[in-house]
Amino acid sequence: MKNILVVALGGALGTLSRYSLGLYISNRWNQGFPLHTFLINISGAFLLGFFHILFIERLNVSPLWRLGIGVGFFGAFTTFSTFGYEVISLLEGGSLTTAGLYTLLSILVGFTGVALGVGLARLL
Numbered sequence: 001m002k003n004i005l006v007v008a009l010g011g012a013l014g015t016l017s018r019y020s021l022g023l024y025i026s027n028r029w030n031q032g033f034p035l036h037t038f039l040i041n042i043s044g045a046f047l048l049g050f051f052h053i054l055f056i057e058r059l060n061v062s063p064l065w066r067l068g069i070g071v072g073f074f075g076a077f078t079t080f081s082t083f084g085y086e087v088i089s090l091l092e093g094g095s096l097t098t099a100g101l102y103t104l105l106s107i108l109v110g111f112t113g114v115a116l117g118v119g120l121a122r123l124l
Contacts, residue, residue: 006064010072018077044078048085 018040025036051069055061074081083106090099 002064003067006068007072007075010068010074011076014073014076017073041078041080044074044081045084046081048074048081049088052085 021040022036025039029035048070051074052066055066055069087099087103090096090102
């Protein structure tokens, strides 16, 4: 139950952070390019990698805090950060083919899923 609460709290904070930062960026630099999503995804990927190493290798932060920040906060802030971290982990583990396949399939199937969802919604 503790794990669920920590993930929920981190998720709430991550969602609010994403929303607030997205509004700020959109209102300040709206140029037609989805800069807010791009910057959130890239910063989330960087921060997840940074805090993961910092918390595990440098500071030995408790697994509960890592769960709340990694899965909760960054999971809600951006799933792109998790995707990026998993690809790097696969590459570091020597799984070049799996990393490549995961990257390619995530992009192609992700876009296909969006296209199918849009198409289905327009049919209804």
